[in-house]
Amino acid sequence: MPKNLTHIFIVESDFTYTEAELVQGLKARNQRVFSYLYDHYSPALYGVALKILNDENAAGDTLQEVFLKIWRNIDRYNEEKGRLFTWMLNIARNTAIDMLRSKSHRLEQKIQDVGDDVHLYTGHLTVYQSTDHLGLSKVLEKLNKEQRIIIDLAYYKGCTQEEIATILNIPLGTVKTRTRLAMIRLRNLLKAL
Amino acid sequence: MNVQRFLSSGIIELYVAGMASVQEAQELEAAMAQFPDLAREVEACRRDMEQYVRLQAITPPPDIKEHLLRMVADETTKYTD
Numbered sequence: 388m389p390k391n392l393t394h395i396f397i398v399e400s401d402f403t404y405t406e407a408e409l410v411q412g413l414k415a416r417n418q419r420v421f422s423y424l425y426d427h428y429s430p431a432l433y434g435v436a437l438k439i440l441n442d443e444n445a446a447g448d449t450l451q452e453v454f455l456k457i458w459r460n461i462d463r464y465n466e467e468k469g470r471l472f473t474w475m476l477n478i479a480r481n482t483a484i485d486m487l488r489s490k491s492h493r494l495e496q497k498i499q500d501v502g503d504d505v506h507l508y509t510g511h512l513t514v515y516q517s518t519d520h521l522g523l524s525k526v527l528e529k530l531n532k533e534q535r536i537i538i539d540l541a542y543y544k545g546c547t548q549e550e551i552a553t554i555l556n557i558p559l560g561t562v563k564t565r566t567r568l569a570m571i572r573l574r575n576l577l578k579a580l
Numbered sequence: 581m582n583v584q585r586f587l588s589s590g591i592i593e594l595y596v597a598g599m600a601s602v603q604e605a606q607e608l609e610a611a612m613a614q615f616p617d618l619a620r621e622v623e624a625c626r627r628d629m630e631q632y633v634r635l636q637a638i639t640p641p642p643d644i645k646e647h648l649l650r651m652v653a654d655e656t657t658k659y660t661d
Contacts, residue, residue: 416656418649425645430637437638450640454648458655472630480598523635541597542629548599563594570593574628 406471413461421458428472429454432479439483439543449486453479484545526576534569541566583615596625 404412404423412420432453436446456478464474527535533555540546540554551566552559586592586608594600595608612619 418652418656421652422645422649425648429645430639431634433640434636434638435633438636443641447641447644451644451648455651458652473626476630476633526632526635538597538632541599545598551599563590563599566597566599567590567593570597570625570629573632574625577628577631 407466410461410464410466410471413458421454424457425454428475431472432475435476435479435543436483438539439480439487445486445490446483449479449483453482456482480543480545487544522580525580526573529576530569530572533565534572537562537566537569538573583611583618586611586618587621592622592625595622596629 402423404420409420409424413424429450433446433450436449436453437443440446440449453475457475460478464471468474530538536555537551540551546554548559548562548566551557552562555562557565591600591604591608595605600608608618608622612622
């Protein structure tokens with residue numbers, strides 16, 4: 388795998404804003420700050436949308452909607468309740484999950500999508516120009532398939548415990564325990580990066 | 581429920597993964613407002629989850645930005661007119 392692929396995402400300028408400056412700039416309707424925000428956060432948010440929707444067109448539409456929501460609703464952001472990235476990430480997840488549901492994806496479709504995600508992690512990954520897939524593959528190698536699927540169904544697909552129990556065909560009481568173990572494993576793997 | 585019980589119950593991981601029930605989430609959030617240590621634990625778990633998200637960042641098609649900037653510029657003109 389060529390090393391330069393990890394550096395494909397090139398930032399337009401070297402200038403950096405702190406999170407407080409970003410929020411201030413957005414609240415002041417500064418379009419240059421918006422452009423900077425897009426350059427820095429769109430790959431993460433597009434990655435989220437793509438993972439949830441598994442469809443490049445739908446993910447692109449979602450990304451656009453997400454950034455419009457950020458622009459229009461920045462006054463509703465409250466820094467005392469959390470970081471800007473957390474707020475934007477929640478908008479992205481909710482918008483994409485709403486889109487997924489509006490497309491009346493059934494439970495079976497969710498399973499299919501998670502299965503299909505595998506191609507994102509293997510040979511086809513370079514097509515999407517992931518900004519840091521070397522770190523990702525290190526994590527995924529060590530997370531077993533069920534752990535990865537549990538985290539993805541819960542966090543990305545917005546599945547309930549009941550849905551996860553059905554999809555994985557495990558008792559409802561086991562879902563909580565396995566999710567927790569999966570999260571603990573993930574956190575340890577991330578710390579080891 | 582005291583802080584230690586929240587920490588050992590596993591609810592923090594479920595909450596960050598988006599799998600806590602509405603009631604569990606409300607209880608945890610109320611406790612977080614009361615106990616800074618608990619709030620820090622949740623935030624640490626959330627940061628890790630966000631790192632996992634960032635690892636899966638993918639550069640979007642370039643035309644999206646252009647379109648967005650145009651829409652934002654149009655909206656801003658309307659507001660200021």
